[in-house]
Structures are given as structure tokens and as C-alpha cells.
Amino acid sequence: TELRLSHQWSTSDIRHQVAQMVADDVAAADVDLSIRIFGSKSLFKPREQYRPLSRGQLDMTVLPLSYAGGQQPAYNLTLMPGLVRNHDHAARLVDSPFMDALEEKMAEDDVMVLVHGYLAGGFAGKDGCITNPDDIAGLQTRAAGKSFEQMLAGANASIASMASSEIYNAMQTGVLDAANTSSSSFVSYRIYEQVSCYTPASDVALWFMYQPLLMNKTTFEGLTEEQQTALLEASANAQAFYLEEAKAQDAASADVFREAGVEIAEMTAEDFEAWRALAEETSYKAFVEEVPDGQALLDLALAVE
């Protein structure tokens, strides 16, 4: 049996490495199962992977789950400011009733998780550091994710929506003053050439995005027991790798910016609480209004210590 896995990342990306690990381990298990990886958006566009996955036209994918937030609004909790403090906290969330509730939602769409994982991100400012909500007022900002846009708008930032590939140019010409995205995107789009200050994820971080390896449930259930076991074992190994690498990436991105002569700022615990208080009034509120069982889900997430 051959399974098809689609993702948007380059072969050097951690998320590709996770997929490749699973593919290699499954192949090594010798259970007549192989995974063919279609990387770098070569099969589907990033935001167009979830629907074929849920209808069995695609077998597996690695993607930010919030991309499917328009179909399952509950997924917007997987890119919610201040919900995750750091990578260890993220690991505890993955093992909590909150994640069980999300997996129930995924099951509705015939989707299951093989590898859990969160990646962090930060802020970059063209003319100054962004650590506190006060820092962003009046700046033209490009945020990654709906909930972040809501929160930053609440901090009186001006939201500019544009493709991530336009960030570099928009910053260079002065269309944009600030941006918020993942550590790896900051590096791969070479944003360090255009900014004066970078606030990476460190002890605390605001921006965490859940980016699991997903599989179509019916396809999984159609595999033999041996194949399923091989797949699950491979996934468990990959998940451990994913967590360690995710931590390493934040530090690595800070190094790249530092070497490029960019000032590195740190978000304090007080800054974090200020953002979170703002998020409660903006993005959390909007989420609870939009999603019928939103409050219950949010409480489940907040209950994780």
C-alpha cells in the first residue's frame, strides 16, 4: 500500500523531517506500507489540504490545524495568543482533555492525529522592539492568524493582510512596520535583513501554532493491524523528535537575527500577562461568541497547567 502525504514545507524544514522520519520508519518496518511525500506545496496549496484529507482524496498531511478553522471553528484555539506559554506547556496540552476534545472534532471530519506538535514564533519590528501591547499601536502590522489579528487590532495596530511572501518586500519599502509569524518563517523569508529588533520565543512566548501530522481516519482503519502498529510506533518516535527540534528552532532563529546585527528583545512575564489580558477581551471573546461550545473548549485549554 502506498499512502500520499502532502505538505507545504521545504526538505530542510523540521515538519518535513517529521514526515520523513515516519515514512522511513514505516518503510523499515517492512509491513508492505510506504509513504510518498509531496513536499513544497507540490500537490496541494497549504490551505487546501484539509478538505481532500477529510474526504479521503489525500491520505496524510502536516499542516497548521488553524488553516481549517473556517470549517471547524474550534481549531482556532490552536493559534490563540497566550494560550501556550512555552514548549513544555505545549507538550502538556497535547496530553490533556483539551486535545481529546479537539480530536473528537477532527473525527467528525474523518481525520486523526498521528504526530502532535507545536511550533513557536515571535515579533519583528522595523524601527523598534515589540514586547508589550503599547509597542505596536499605530504600526502597520502583518499578523499570522485570525486571532492574532483580532488581538493586535485591540492594541491599536493597523492590520495589513498580505501573503507571507510579500512581507520582505513590504517591510523593505515601508508598507509594513511590524510582523508576527513563526520562527522558521522569519528565517526563511530573511526578515532579519529588514528589521531592527526581533522578539523570539524564549521562556515565554505568545505565538504558538499547533501543526500536527494528520491522517484520514478511514484510510488508517483500512490498514492491517501490523501496518497500523508500525505507523503508530513511527509516529511516537517522530513526536519526541518534533518537540526537541521545536525548542532548538527558536534559539536558532534568534542566533540568525543576532548574527545579522538585529537587536534581540525578550518578552517578560508581565508583558505576557498584558498581552493575555488584551487577548481575553478581543480574540478569546470573539472566539466564544463564534463557537457554540467555545467557552467549554477554552476552559479546557486554560485548565492545563
Place this chain on the structure above:
Amino acid sequence: MAAHSSAAVAHTGNNPFLRAVAAISTLAGWCSAGMIVLAVVVTCQMITIRFVFNGSTVWQTEAVIYLVIAATLIGLPYVQRLRGHVNVDLIPISLAPRARMVMAVFTLSMSIAIIGVMVWHGYEYWHLAYERNWKSDTIWGVRLWIPYLSIPVGFGLLMLQLIADLIAVLTGVDKPFGLE
């Protein structure tokens, strides 16, 4: 590429069906042009809001994208009517009239078949988005069945125009491939 002569419009003769389809396609063309103009206006509005007033621009990009998609799909029948869809006519030109006729009927039938597939699966896709109330994952949160509607509608009208073209060729109202 603004200068194709507009002389090559598909002929309708006095056939009421052909005329009705032509009218519908032309209407679709107006809608398409209107949406393109709207996209220009919205983009310029966005630039003004951002550059002059330093304000937030959250919905414009998405609106412009959907306008251009809808303009493309809804514009298909009109462009077909104007014979604006570029093709390679080296072989049809070199064929004898009878063979050319057969070729035209064949290509039109194939076109109708494939566009029929697009209409059918496009309708299913639209229906799924409508039934499950899918939205775009942005603050604006557009109900996706609205932009998706342009798939079955655009391809449906294109299919109608292709059927009209086939009838026109079969009844001799129009020449195969529009070649004199």
C-alpha cells in the same frame, strides 16, 4: 492583449435559442467586467486606507481575490462567445471542409463533456460548503459558498454557450472553428 478584433463573434442567425444564450453570455460578460473594475476600486481603497490614513485593511485582499476569481469564471461564457479562448488552429485550417466540420463537432463535444464534469463536481463542492457552512479562516470569515457559487454558475453558462456553438455549427448558422 487588447486588440483582438471583435469581428469574430459567434453567429446566432435567427435561432431563438442561440440568441437567448448569446444574451445570457453577454450579460455574464458585463458582470465579469464589473467585478474587475470593483477589484481595482477596492485595491485602490485599500492602499489609500493604509497609506493615507494608516488604518487596518483586513477584508480587502480577500474581497479582491474572490472578485477576480468570480470575474474569471463568470466571464468564461462571454469570452467563448467572443471566441477569445486561444486555440491552436493549424490543423483545422489545413483540413478539408467536411473533415473540419467533423473535427469541430468532436472538439466541441469533448469540451462540453469536460465542462460538464466541472459543473457537476463544482456543484457538489459548492453544496458541501453551503451545507457545512464553511467560512474562510480570516477575521472577515466569508461564507465560502458565495465565492464557490461562481464555479457551477460560470462553468454552467460556459457549457450552455458551448452547446449553442455546437448547435450553430450543426445547423450551419456558424462555420466550424469560425473559419471562413
Place this chain on the structure above:
Amino acid sequence: MDPLLLGGLVAIMTILVLFSGVSVAIGLLIVSAGFLLVFDGARSLELMPEILFGKLDNFALLSIPMFIIMGASIASTRAGADLYEALERWLTRIPGGLVISNLGACALFAAMSGSSPATCAAIGKMGIPEMRKRGYPEGVAAGSIAAGGTLGILIPPSVTMIVYGIATETSIGRLFLAGVIPGLLLVALFMAWSLYSTWKSGDATRLSSGSYTWKERFEILPRVLPFLGIILGVLYAMYGGIATPSETAAVGALLCLVIAMIIYKMWHPRDIWVVLRDSTKESVMILFIIAAAGVFSYMLSSLFITQSIAEWIGTLDVNRWVLMLAVNIFLLIAGFFLPPVAVILMAAPILLPIISTAGFDPIWFAVVLTINMEIGLISPPVGLNLYVINGIAPDISLKTILMGSLPFVACMVIAIVLLCLFPQLATWLPDFVMGTAV
């Protein structure tokens, strides 16, 4: 089935289907559907409308109708004729001056239009009848415009470069700048060939038409100002922090419409509708091809054909120049069949890793790729510009247009060779303006 073999089969079927006379976009859908159904099952067929919609779901594509409106609104006024006449008055003494002013007008027009067929149509409408009237051979008249029109995607703004920038995540501003010097180089090569062929035809004296006084020459210059205004306006919007490159297209479209209405008094609704109708027609045609090419590339990728071809090219040889030659041949062949934007959407993400590994600069490669695409625009079977010329001058046979274009293809090959020898031709200007890339 071996993906490479399957790829060959797809190529043959695509040629057969496209040659049947079916519309290019619909033909691509037919081929895609056929192969998906046979080799991938019905589940992939269901996805076609979704994939087609997804390929259009990209803000950068806005620039296509916008740059076309720019071209169409200006082409509908006297502005193009002014530009054209100005060049002619200044160049009339040179044997073959008319063909040179045509090429110059193409180059200037290219700086306002993002698409090659638009450039081709705008200048060809005036240029081709004029050249024929003055006794230029049909082949030279048609060929020079077909080739001059291709500058539209090399000289910024360029729809092709925008799409490359999106597909490869490289800076669009940098890409635009990279096209400037190679664009001028091509103009020079085209002009050199035109001069040579005119001189060789022996009709040099007859071909240099009536002379103009210096007064007449200076008189016309102010009428070229709107052109410069638009070009400067667009450049300012793009590099002055007002708008991103794809948004700039809308500013350009609005500027051109406004200039057409105010300066050239094109205020009658009927005139405006003609511009909109023509722009809509061309935009929809190109966007439909892009969408259908997206489905086609999904089919190629889904059947693992694209990946296998890329791997195959990668294993051809260790010598990077042999690799570059292979890439060029691949692009050239792809360009024969598919419009530039489609080739770029399909090939760039696959080729770029190979190119970067071999130590080539992605910005430089964009220029090489674009010139390859320009060749495709004036070569069969899907040479878009040939058909545009055919539309403008229906009584010139496609064969004559094609033969007239061939020497210009040679010029483009020379330009690619020069770019390989002197990569700075492409990289110097962006580095100079925007600083060295890392």
C-alpha cells in the same frame, strides 16, 4: 508505469489534444481529466473544480487584469500613436528606422504592461500596417512586433516575474529590477538584427521614409509625457513604500484609465466599455489558462511526473553548465506548449532547488527562465504572440509570422548565452538598488 514514460505519454497526448483546435485551457482540462481518471482513479477527478478554484485563489493574479487594463486603456487612445510617432520622427533617418521605432515603442510599452500579448497587440495594431505600407517584408513586420511584444514580461512590470516571485518566494521588487538590463540588451539585439536584415534587403533608401524638421521632432515630445508619468507613478508606488508590487498593478490601471479619460478625453461610456470588454476578454482567457494549467500541473505532480523529471534532470551530469543547458531545454520545450505563467507555476518550485544546489542565483535564473518563456511566446504550437499578430493582421499567414520571428529567437538564445557568461547583467541592478542579497 514509469513516471518518465508516463510523462512522455502526457506530452504526446497534450500535443494531440491541443492541435485538435480545442481551446488551450479546455484542452489542458481534458488531458488532465483523462490521465487522472486512468492512473489516479475517480477521486482525483472530483477534486478538479476545487483545484482550479485554488489556483486562482491568489492575490498576485490581480495584477493580470490590472496590467491588461493599463495596456488596453492606453492603447485605445492616441497615446500609443504619439509614442510611436515620436520615435519615428527621431529615428527616420536610419535605414530600417521604422522597425527600430517599433521595437523602441514595444520596449517603452513593456514598461507599462505586464503581459507580452498586451504589448504585442498595442504596438502591433499601429506598427504592422505602417511597416507593410512602407514596403517592409511581411515577415519582418510581423516578426519584430511578435518578438518586441515578448519584452512585456522581461521589462518590469511583469506578470511572469510576479508569479515567479510568488512560486519561489523571492523578492518581486528585486526580480523586476533584474529584468531591466537584460530587457535593454534584448532590445539592442533585436534592433541590430533589424538593421542588418534591412540593409541586406537592399531597400534601405526606400524604407527610410519622409524627413522631419527639428521643430517637428521636438514638438511631439510633450505628448510622450503621459507615458513617462505612468511609468514614474508605478515605480514610485512600488519602490516608495506605498503599495506591494501586486497592488501597484491596480494603481497603474487606475492611473492609465484616468489619463485616458482626462488627457485623451476618452469619457464616452462606449469607449470605456470597449476598453473594459477587451481587457475582460483577454484577462479571462489568460486566467482560465492559468487555472487549467494549475489542474494540469496537479495531474503531473499527482502522477509523480514532475518530480521524476526534476530528479532525472538532477542526475544528468555533475557539470553545472550541462545542467543549465538541460534546464533550458526543459523550459524551452515546456514553453512551446504552455503559457509562461503556467510553466513557472509548474516548473519553478521544482527547478529552483536544483538550480540553487548547483550554485546559480535564483534572481538571475528568473531572467533566464523569462527569456525562455519569451521564446515560447513566439514559437509553435502555443505561441500566444503569433496568434495575437494573426488576430491583428489576419491576412499574414501564420507561417510567415513564424519565419519572421525565428531570427529574433536566435537573438534571445544569444541573450541567454550572454547572461550565462555575464550573470551581472541580471544581478547588478537589483544589488545596486536594494543591496546585496544574502
